[in-house]
Amino acid sequence: MSYDIRLCDPVTHEALQTDVPHDMRGGTYAMGGTTGLWLNVTYNYGKHYYRVLGDKGIRTIYGMTGAESIPVFEAAAAKLSDEVSDDYWEATEGNAKRPLLQLAAMARMRPDGVWDGD
Template sequence: MGYSVALVNKKGETIKAKDKFLEQGANYVVGGTHFLEFSITYNYALLFKKVFPKEQGLYWLQGKTIKQTKKKLEKAISLLNAASESSNYWEATEGNARKALISLYKMAKLAPKKARWDID
């Protein structure tokens, strides 16, 4: 189980980007995908609550536009320790959580600024 994150248009449809999205999360498409979707393990939930409002954690992004969240996402990335990244994706380290947020940031760069985050 984990977070299923997508960038959607005003109709709630997952955005299909011109360029492929190649990041690897809990699940990924070999060779990448044009659909702006990303899966992140719940193992990082407590770490996300350190850098986003505690009650919401990563869900703080829900329904907001890329434009509304860009600076907070950048700040969250900067607050997590990159040196603690582990080769074990499932390990709840600041470095692994940071890597997941960087993947979301890269995904956001492929979408229109009015795209909204949809998190299940």
């Protein structure tokens, strides 16, 4: 199970695209990169997201604009250690931190977009 998180056009609600492919990877990803502003994040990290983001966990950002979410991502990431594992699925704090920083990077690309997911 996982969260499919995407940055959407505020009017059409279609997932936004970039001009140049990026290679941000989650539990699933596009080989060779993608222009879509979406990220798949394992539920395994949920315990960390509930701790650093509150009762809604990562879903806290749903409905926020990219611009509104950047300080939320940065504050949550700052509360997590850099302890990473080569196993993406292992719920270390560092593994949970990486998607937050990737989502913040996407938000910087399109601060006008609105987050949606699941």
